[in-house]
Amino acid sequence: MGATLEALLALREIELQIAEIRRQLAAKERSVARQTEKLRAAEHTLEAGRADLKHTQVAADAADLDLKARDAHVARLRDTLNTVRTNKEYAAIMSQLNNEKADRTRQETRALELLGEVETKRKAVAEQEALVKEESQRLGNIKAQLEQSLASFSARLSALEQQRDAAASRLDGKVLDLFNRLSDRYEGEVMARVVQVHPRRQEFICDGCNMSLSAERANALLTRDEVQTCGSCGRILFMDKSR
Ligand SMILES: [Zn+2]
Structure with missing residues (x-):
């Protein structure tokens, strides 16, 4: 084999090694990008979950206040019942009292449902927080791996680039x-x-x-x-x- 072909083969060998290193680095960069995307999605889900929990918590607090107001109203009606003078008045207050008690029972069911929802959503938010932490740690690891590869490959790459320049200098400009x-x-x-x-x-x-x-x-x-x-x-x- 002639000197030109030998120089070309040497150059090809170096170029392929450089390309392989670049491919490995690019693959690691892609996995950093993928993990960044995954973390961002998990953070979005967490934000939405937190907003939803807050919303439900507000509704549960309102239901609780409503119950307290109804309890106070029932107490007032009972007091009034002790002061009525006529049967007609008594019947009217009793009717109000019964209505208020029925409403209170419905409101209490609703308030309990809301408390249950708050509990479920709080648990979901906690799980999502753990997931975000996990994905964030994973991203940290992948980034560290990329940094490590960049550091260990950079010496190898610059050595190969020097070899490539040396091999290229042995070739005619047109052939190169x-x-x-x-x-x-x-x-x-x-x-x-x-x-x-x-x-x-x-x-x-x-x-x-x-x-x-x-x-x-x-x-x-x-x-x-x-x-x-x-x-x-x-x-x-x-x-x-x-x-
Ligand atoms: Zn061919």
């Missing part, structure tokens, strides 16, 4: 341009191996796209140090020395 264009297009998979389909037949395919290649082109790779690209996918072709 071609490499960079292909690298953008194929996410680092710039090179394609030439595969001999059958050991005894002069048939070759490009490993990048599986299209056939002429024997002349394959043989040129073995004999000359020049860049050959696949006619179908455009990748830079190379042949293993072992083949």
Whole structure:
């Protein structure tokens, strides 16, 4: 294999390692973003739950006040009952008293229902608070992992970037341009191996796209140090020395 192809393969190897590190970092960044979203949703649910609890609590307090007012009214009616002089007055007060007692019973049921609701909602809010805390801790952990990866990868990345620059400086400007264009297009998979389909037949395919290649082109790779690209996918072709 010629020096140009060897330099290209070295460059590809470095580019693939850089791309792999970037992929891992991007995956961690995505999981930070996902967890941030999850925490935000849990906080929204908590806020809504707190508002609802407050609303129910206000209604329960109002029902309790109403009950107290009715109790006072019943007491006043009872006092009045002791002071009436006629049967007619007595009957009228009794009727009011019975009505008020019936209303009070209904109000008491409602007040108890509201107290039950307050209890249920308070429990739900407490559970949601625990969930928010959990999601927040999880986010903290994922962020710490990302920070750790950034720290441990940064030395590796700058070493690789230096190696890449060194490998690139061994290449002709035109070849490097071609490499960079292909690298953008194929996410680092710039090179394609030439595969001999059958050991005894002069048939070759490009490993990048599986299209056939002429024997002349394959043989040129073995004999000359020049860049050959696949006619179908455009990748830079190379042949293993072992083949
Ligand atoms: Zn190809």
